[in-house]
Amino acid sequence: MPVWETIISSSPIEILKNIVDVLLVWFVFYKLITIIKGTKAVQxxxxxxxxxxxxMLTEYLGLVTLKWMMDQVLMFGFLAIIILFQPEIRRALEQLGRGRLFARSAMQEEEERDRLIEAFNKSVSYMAKRRIGALISIEKETGLSEYIETGIQMNSHxxxxxxxxxxxxxxxxxxGAVIIQKNHIAAAGCYLPLSENPFISKELGTRHRAAIGLSEVTDAITIVVSEETGAVSLTANGDINRNLxxxxxxKQLRETWFGAESEDTSNPFWKWRKRK
Structure with a gap:
């Protein structure tokens, strides 16, 4: 076999160079896929x-006319690709010029975090001003599948x-509650376990007790908007921070969800004083 003979006759340095060459080609293809992922370029x-x-099918079946048409399409295919993929190509070149092509994944993650925080901030602000009750739980390490099954499946952005x-x-x-799983709305109208802690303030309603109850059995973060007062609360690790x-x-959602460091490092979430 020529390939096997070529490998045997090659020196260790040449074999290593070929391996590195193949790995680099695969890495480039991987980065290109991550760039076009989620865009119209996939279609x-x-x-x-x-x-x-x-x-290939027309070549195998001997369909001459259709084969000629496919040849014409492929002949101008390179120019068509440049036109069709113009936004993706421009974005890739811009990232290469800024030295960010290979940091794309980290940059995408940071942009997605900012987008999610902005979406929660905007929706919670809207509902708090109009006293629209809300209960939103965010899955972290502990799975919330058993609670997702109690609601209506959505799988939405x-x-x-x-x-x-x-x-x-x-x-x-x-x-019920909306549950966020893997940065998506997994389900709505979900039932959460109510806390049985006797020391919880009597003025807290079912939404707050459900939020605390979930935080006692999982590491989930839950956002509560009070229907009576419009007050915004956040629960995590069995604790609740009210009237935010x-x-x-x-700030606290970003810290508890993504682990961003607080400006006051001596005052982590679980030590924050409950607001009365």
Whole structure:
């Protein structure tokens, strides 16, 4: 076999160079896939693969006319790719110019975090001003599948508009909790376990008790908007922080969800004083 003979006749340095060469090619392909992931380019790539498959099929079946048409498409395919993938190519070149092409995954993650925080901040602010009751739980390490199964499956992107619409009074899903799993709305109208802690303030209603109850048995974070007062609360690790301003809410949500360091490192979440 020529390939095997070539490998045997090659020196260790040449074999190592070939391995590195192949790994670099695969890495480049991987980065290209991460760049176009979630864009319209994915659908365009599927169309290109269909054309290539059709071209091979016409060659195998001897369909002369269709083969000629496929050849014409492929002949101008390079120019078509440049036109169709122009936004993705431009974005990749811009990232390369800024030296961020290979830091794309980290940058995407940070952008997604900011988008999620903005969506929660906008929706909670809207509901708090209008005293629309809300209960939103965010899964961390401990799975919430057993609670997701009690609600209506959604698997939707997190947007402020969707969160607001879910909790509008007298709509089918406004009762119960929304559960966020893997940065998506997994389900709405879910039932959460109520806390049996006898020391919880009597002024707290069912939403707050459910939020505390979930935080006692999981590491989930739960956002509560009071229907009576519009007050915003956050629960984690069996503790509740009440009557948050929107600035405090955003800061504490970012810290407890993504582990961002607080400016006051001597005052972590579990030591924050409950607001009465």
């Amino acid at each position: 365009l790539l599927k169309g290109i693969f269909v054309i290539l498959f059709a071209r 997190v947007t402020s508009e969707l969160l607001i619409n879910i909790f509008i009074p007298n709509t089918p899903l406004h009762d 301003t929107m600035e405090e809410f955003e």
